[in-house]
Amino acid sequence: MTTGIARHLRTLSLVSVLLAPVPAAAIGGKPAVDRDTVVMAVSKEIFNLDGQVTASGDSQRYGWQLYDTLYALDRNGDIVPRLAAGMTRSEDGLTYTFTLRTDVKFHNGELMTAEDVAYSMDRILDPAVKSTRRPAFAPVVAKSEAKDAKTVVFTLKEPDGAFLNKIAGYLFIVPKAYTQSLGSPEAFARAPIGTGPYRFVEQKIGQFVTFERFDDYFGPKPGIKRLIMRLIEEPSSRVNALLTGEVDLSDGIPTAEIERLKKTPGLTVHSVPIGSPLGVRLYANDPSLPISKAKVRLAFNYAIDANALIKNVLHGAGAPLTSYISSYYSYGVNRDLKPYGYNPGKAKQLLKEAGYPNGFEISIYSSSDWPKEIAETLAAYWSQVGVKAKIQRIDYAAWSRLNNTHKSGPMTLMQMSNAIFDPIHPVTGGASKAGTWSDYSNPEIEELILEANKTADRSERDRVFKRIGAILHEDAQAVLITEIFYVYGADSALDWAPQPGIAWYDLRTIRWK
Amino acid sequence: MLRYLTLRIAQSIVTVLLVTMIIFVIIRLIGDPTHLMLPPEATEADRELLRQQMGLSDPVAVQYWRYLLQLLHGDMGMSYRFSLPALDVVLGRIGPTLLLTCTSLAIGILVGVPLGVASAVRPDGWIDFVAKAIALFGQAAPPFFFGLIFVLVFAVQLRWLPTSGYGGPQYLIMPAIALGWYSAAGLMRLTRSNMMEVLTSEYVRMARIKGVPERVVVYKHALKNAALPVLTFASLQFGILMGGAVSIESVFAWPGMGKLILDSIANLDYAVVQAAVTVSALMFTAINLAVDLLYAYIDPRIRYA
Numbered sequence: 104m105t106t107g108i109a110r111h112l113r114t115l116s117l118v119s120v121l122l123a124p125v126p127a128a129a130i131g132g133k134p135a136v137d138r139d140t141v142v143m144a145v146s147k148e149i150f151n152l153d154g155q156v157t158a159s160g161d162s163q164r165y166g167w168q169l170y171d172t173l174y175a176l177d178r179n180g181d182i183v184p185r186l187a188a189g190m191t192r193s194e195d196g197l198t199y200t201f202t203l204r205t206d207v208k209f210h211n212g213e214l215m216t217a218e219d220v221a222y223s224m225d226r227i228l229d230p231a232v233k234s235t236r237r238p239a240f241a242p243v244v245a246k247s248e249a250k251d252a253k254t255v256v257f258t259l260k261e262p263d264g265a266f267l268n269k270i271a272g273y274l275f276i277v278p279k280a281y282t283q284s285l286g287s288p289e290a291f292a293r294a295p296i297g298t299g300p301y302r303f304v305e306q307k308i309g310q311f312v313t314f315e316r317f318d319d320y321f322g323p324k325p326g327i328k329r330l331i332m333r334l335i336e337e338p339s340s341r342v343n344a345l346l347t348g349e350v351d352l353s354d355g356i357p358t359a360e361i362e363r364l365k366k367t368p369g370l371t372v373h374s375v376p377i378g379s380p381l382g383v384r385l386y387a388n389d390p391s392l393p394i395s396k397a398k399v400r401l402a403f404n405y406a407i408d409a410n411a412l413i414k415n416v417l418h419g420a421g422a423p424l425t426s427y428i429s430s431y432y433s434y435g436v437n438r439d440l441k442p443y444g445y446n447p448g449k450a451k452q453l454l455k456e457a458g459y460p461n462g463f464e465i466s467i468y469s470s471s472d473w474p475k476e477i478a479e480t481l482a483a484y485w486s487q488v489g490v491k492a493k494i495q496r497i498d499y500a501a502w503s504r505l506n507n508t509h510k511s512g513p514m515t516l517m518q519m520s521n522a523i524f525d526p527i528h529p530v531t532g533g534a535s536k537a538g539t540w541s542d543y544s545n546p547e548i549e550e551l552i553l554e555a556n557k558t559a560d561r562s563e564r565d566r567v568f569k570r571i572g573a574i575l576h577e578d579a580q581a582v583l584i585t586e587i588f589y590v591y592g593a594d595s596a597l598d599w600a601p602q603p604g605i606a607w608y609d610l611r612t613i614r615w616k
Numbered sequence: 617m618l619r620y621l622t623l624r625i626a627q628s629i630v631t632v633l634l635v636t637m638i639i640f641v642i643i644r645l646i647g648d649p650t651h652l653m654l655p656p657e658a659t660e661a662d663r664e665l666l667r668q669q670m671g672l673s674d675p676v677a678v679q680y681w682r683y684l685l686q687l688l689h690g691d692m693g694m695s696y697r698f699s700l701p702a703l704d705v706v707l708g709r710i711g712p713t714l715l716l717t718c719t720s721l722a723i724g725i726l727v728g729v730p731l732g733v734a735s736a737v738r739p740d741g742w743i744d745f746v747a748k749a750i751a752l753f754g755q756a757a758p759p760f761f762f763g764l765i766f767v768l769v770f771a772v773q774l775r776w777l778p779t780s781g782y783g784g785p786q787y788l789i790m791p792a793i794a795l796g797w798y799s800a801a802g803l804m805r806l807t808r809s810n811m812m813e814v815l816t817s818e819y820v821r822m823a824r825i826k827g828v829p830e831r832v833v834v835y836k837h838a839l840k841n842a843a844l845p846v847l848t849f850a851s852l853q854f855g856i857l858m859g860g861a862v863s864i865e866s867v868f869a870w871p872g873m874g875k876l877i878l879d880s881i882a883n884l885d886y887a888v889v890q891a892a893v894t895v896s897a898l899m900f901t902a903i904n905l906a907v908d909l910l911y912a913y914i915d916p917r918i919r920y921a
Contacts, residue, residue, distance in 0.1 A: 129874040148879065150697040158655065187765040230665055233696075292699035308698060308708055309871030310782055335780055336875075339764070343772050343779040500882045504651045 123605020134594070138615045139328040144335045144344055146355030149312050152303060153292040154275035155227050155234045158195035164332060167609050168314055170297035173201050174267055176524050180433030180604050182271050185322075186215065186298065188253075196262035196559060199270075203253040208301040208319045209278040211564040217249035217343060220517050222279035224257065232288045236273040239523075243338060244429050264559045265525045272523035275403065300325050300611045305568035310334060324471065326598070345370065345592045356435070356590040358418035364592050373591040374420050378431040378521035379602040380529065382424070383467065383481065383582035386512035386542040393463050394513060402453035407484040408445035416476045421585035426535055426572040427519070428526045429586055431604040434561055435526040435568025443583065450488045461491025465466075468515035469494055470502035477584070478516055494535050518587055520606055527555055534571075534580045543580040624908055628656040632683035635897040640680050640890060648672070649905040653696055683890065692894065693887030697880075703886035706876070706895050712782055713873040716855040716864075719792040724799025727815075731800070732807025732846075736815060737834060747804055754801025760863035763794040769865065788859060791868040795861055799853045806849050810842035815843075844915060852906040857902045 137143040145164050151157035154170045172418035175185040184190070187201045197237040207215040227234040243266065245258045259266065278296055285291055295303050300322065301314035333350060335341045338357045344350045346367065356364060356372065365372050383403070385394045393399045413421035425431070425440035454462065469478035475496055482492040492514075497505075505511040517540060519529040531537070535552055536544040548571055555567045575581075590603055598616045602609040636908060650663040650672070667673045671682065674723060686693065692703040727750075735744035753762075771779040772789065781787050815838050823833050862874035879887040 148697075151699045156699065158653070219618070230669070232654070233666060233669065234653050238655055238662050241662075288692060289699040306701075307871070308705060309876065310869075333869075335869040337780075339871065340767070340780045340867055340869055343767055344781075347772055347775060347779055349778055349781070449905060498882060500652060500884060503648065504647050506649045613639070 109123070126272050129522045133348055134596075134615065135349055136331075138333065141327050141329075141352060141610070141613055141615075142331045142333055142350045143610070144350040145332045146336060146341065146342045148309065148334055148336070149332060150182045152295040152306060152312070153288075154295070154297065155223070155236055155277065156232060156288070156292065158235050164608055166275065167299070167314060167607050167611060168301040168330065169295060169299045169303060170277075171202075171207075171299050172271050172274055173277065174271040174272055174576040176602075176605060178602060180524070182267060182524065186220075186276055190267070192493055192559060195266075196557070199259070199266060200250075200608045201257075203255065204321065205579040206321045207298050208321070208405070209280055209281070209298055210296045210317055211278065213278055213280065213321070215276065215278070217255045217296055218252075219279045220276055221247040221257045222282070223248045223274060223276045224276065225276070225469075226282065229288075229546060234256070239269050239273050239314070253457075255544050257447055260495045260561075262557050264556050264564060265523060265527045267559065268367070268523040268525040270525075272558075279308070293378075299555060301330055304329075323612055325612060330610060330613075342557045342590070342592070348437035348594070350559055352591065352593045354589065354591055356589045356592045358420045358590060360592075361418050361420065361590060369595050370481070371593050371595045371597075373593060373601050374588050375591075375601045376422065376429070376431045377589050377606040378524075378589040378607065379518050380424050380427055380429050381421075381473075381477075381518045381579075381584045381587050382427065382535065383584065384511065384515050384517045384540060384542070385581055386505075386514065388510065388542045388581065392513050393457065393459055393465070396457045397578050398457035399402045399459065400582070402457070402488065403485065403490070403582045404443040404450075404579050405446040405453065406450035406488045407491070407582070407584070408577070409584060410445070411479070416474065416480055417585065417588075420588040420590050422588070424586055426576040427529055427581055427583070428568060428575070429521065429529070429570045431586065432521070432524070432526050432568075433604070435572070436563040437572035437576075438567040440572060443579075445486045447488055447524075454488060459489075462491065464491045464493070465494040465513055466495055468502060468511050469496045470499045470506075470516070471496065472499045472502075473516055481516075481582070481584075489531075494532065500541070509542060515582075521604065524605070526571070527552070530555075530568070530575075534575055545578060547574055565607065618914065624905055631901050632894070632897045636683075636890065636894050637680060640683065641676060643881065643884070643886055643889050644672075644676055644679075646881070647751050647884050649886065651697060652883055655707055665801050687894075691769060692891040693851060695880075695888045697883060697885050699890070702885075702891035702896075705889045706873070707889050708714040709871055709873045709876050709892075710895065712826055712871045713858060713861075715788065716791055716795065716861065717854060719788060719853055720795035720857055720861075721850065723792060723796025724853065727796065727802035728803030729807050729846065729877070732804040733811055733834065733839060736803070736808045736811035739812065744808075747808070750797070751801040751804050754797045755805075758863065759794045759798045759861070760867050763791060763864055763867040766790040767795060780867065782869070782871050785869075787870075791861075791864050791870055795857060795864055798804055799850075799857070802849060802853070803846060807842065807846050808844055811838060813836045814842045840914060844911060847907055847910060847914075851903055854903050858900065859896055 111224060149164050154166045171186050173187040174182050177183045186204055186207055189202045191200045203217060211214060224244065226232055226452055227236045227240055228244065242409055243259050243261060243263045245260045247257050276298060281296055282291055288433050298420055300317055300320045304313040304315050306312045309331045309421045311331055316325050316328050335344055339354060341353045341355060342360050345353045361372055364370050385400055387395050389395060402514060409423045413419065423442035425442055426437060428436060430436050440516060467478055469475060478494045482494055485492050506515060519533050522528055532547060533540045534543055535541055536549055551571050553565050558564060593599060596616050597613065599613040650666045654662055654666060667813050671679060695702045698705055735747040737746060741781060757865040765781050770776045770807050777786050777789055820833060820838055858875050859877060862873055862878055865872040865875040877889060877892045
């Protein structure tokens with residue numbers, strides 16, 4: 104029902120675009136509130152402010168403003184110390200010792216110590232907290248302890264080559280004494296305290312969240328005093344609010360609006376890759392399906408013109424993929440690989456060789472989270488080589504349940520998010536025997552995954568993932584569509600650029616020019 | 617009258633209980649929220665643990681009984697998405713929803729009923745013509761269409777009003793008129809046709825023959841009798857506006873109940889869906905009860921039946 108309405112709205116907003124040249128007034132250096140404040144329109148509700156509990160998709164919006172991690176991703180894609188001053192890993196890869204900075208304060212004024220860090224891990228592991236991060240740490244972490252005020256030791260049950268990445272992606276540090284003093288784990292979400300550059304002020308569900316600058320922050324401080332995230336779910340309403348200067352910055356700009364906003368004086372459009380592939384998950388393990396054959400899977404790739412789809416359906420907000428590993432990881436990307444390219448002749452030839460000279464019928468799921476035009480375009484391309492794909496469009500929540508339980512077959516449109524800045528995430532998740540979103544298995548990949556898990560050495564991991572990328576490319580474990588881009592519209596007078604390679608929002612140093 | 621009142625209250629309680637029971641069962645048929653709550657890396661064991669913590673592994677009847685017991689203490693469970701009591705989440709939306717609903721309905725009644733009366737008194741006069749045009753647009757186009765047009769004209773072009781949001785009266789004007797227009801159209805047409813019917817009835821003719829002034833004939837004799845269906849329609853509109861203003865809530869980023877219920881269903885936030893439906897059902901039955909009592913006041917036949 105909503106999607107129906109949303110579609111009409113979108114069509115209408117397109118019509119109205121044609122009618123109305125917008126008077127240039129409030130944008131271009133005139134802040135929505137004042138020069139100490141930035142108002143950002145966000146497209147998704149900010150649910151739970153407990154960064155350890157909330158699902159990753161929500162924490163993107165505020166997590167990086169409120170909390171810090173021991174190590175963090177910098178703008179070059181490197182993992183660098185943040186709350187930690189340094190780290191040593193034991194020979195066997197089972198012990199991680201972090202030395203902490205001594206000048207870090209929580210928003211309540213308390214100094215951060217090793218006790219807080221050890222507690223933050225224990226809190227995630229405690230089932231009563233219902234942390235969404237628990238499944239990432241529980242299988243590998245044996246214990247966490249504070250050796251002295253500034254030394255924390257994590258002992259692992261088995262080596263985990265991506266452990267530091269998980270620390271950087273998932274382990275938000277919370278204050279022990281304060282958190283324990285609260286009546287229930289849920290109470291923390293109402294008054295969250297971290298060490299980040301902004302502190303929490305107020306949340307009005309369905310309306311906004313307000314933050315203010317934390318003046319005792321140990322690192323570079325934000326150039327503004329207040330940050331307001333305003334919820335505006337309807338895309339055309341976000342664009343209107345941006346045009347009238349009611350908000351200074353907006354996420355989720357519909358790709359159809361990019362050109363118009365670029366032409367509007369005083370506005371800047373940022374379109375950045377988030378290190379996530381959008382592809383079609385194939386249930387290749389089912390031998391009764393034609394897509395169990397590599398040639399058919401390759402044919403599905405050659406049959407589509409990804410460049411045309413990106414240009415016309417996504418209005419340029421995308422880039423072709425070369426493998427399931429996004430090109431925007433800082434390592435493990437096989438730069439020798441080229442996109443498959445549009446080659447319907449080759450696709451027909453491959454289908455013939457696989458024993459389907461006249462094509463076949465198959466179905467594909469498409470959730471309401473993606474424009475329906477994407478699946479429609481794919482189906483149109485495939486019909487050119489004789490394959491009839493029936494599109495099953497369903498609500499996101501229902502789809503997500505099917506997709507997380509291996510019931511979204513035989514094919515579904517799907518994205519993989521970059522959560523921990525290491526290619527292990529899409530590889531185990533989407534291309535391994537045990538992967539939650541994988542119905543593809545390949546003994547070679549399984550061995551390489553084991554190899555990756557054993558080593559935390561970056562050049563080693565680089566080598567292993569390049570090899571994995573090449574194999575996945577050759578075997579076409581998925582249909583590759585595009586790198587996912589996030590599109591933001593901003594007042595040109597804002598000194599800010601989104602962090603590339605990740606779906607999280609980094610407003611830590613935003614300021615007015 | 618007391619017997620009538622007691623009976624109606626008892627009926628209302630049964631209705632609310634039935635509604636909560638139906639929603640309780642249906643939302644559980646749709647799906648299991650643990651898939652949405654935990655990251656997909658989670659194992660079935662992780663999910664089972666969570667189900668037990670949330671009491672979802674018990675039979676639905678047991679869960680419902682527990683819900684009713686909690687309800688007696690005013691506890692409607694926790695929203696997993698917000699980590700807040702579901703009732704608090706819902707109560708936060710009641711103010712904005714009632715504000716928008718009552719304002720739109722007031723616009724609907726203040727515009728629709730007088731226009732309906734005026735056009736019934738002089739069919740095919742100029743007022744009738746204007747009223748018909750208003751009704752035509754109000755019924756032919758969905759409210760969000762006017763919402764979008766208003767935004768483009770008054771917010772984006774003229775900059776008189778903010779494009780969306782919730783706050784002072786300036787935020788209320790456009791969504792209330794967009795919704796109120798829709799109600800006004802229905803109310804106007806209903807009032808007009810009822811009034812036309814009543815105005816040609818014998819007792820009105822009788823009153824005129826007796827020499828009762830036309831103003832009294834129209835507003836006392838005729839309107840009071842034409843008002844019953846209009847009242848019913850208005851009370852139904854109230855229910856529709858309360859939960860069904862989703863598209864207007866979307867366009868204007870209005871923090872209303874409709875959007876909350878829809879999103880909570882999509883995310884299987886059981887506690888919020890249950891709380892929102894229970895609270896809405898309570899309010900809606902309360903309105904119905906009030907309307908029934910108004911009927912009894914307006915029409916003695918109902919009182920003594």
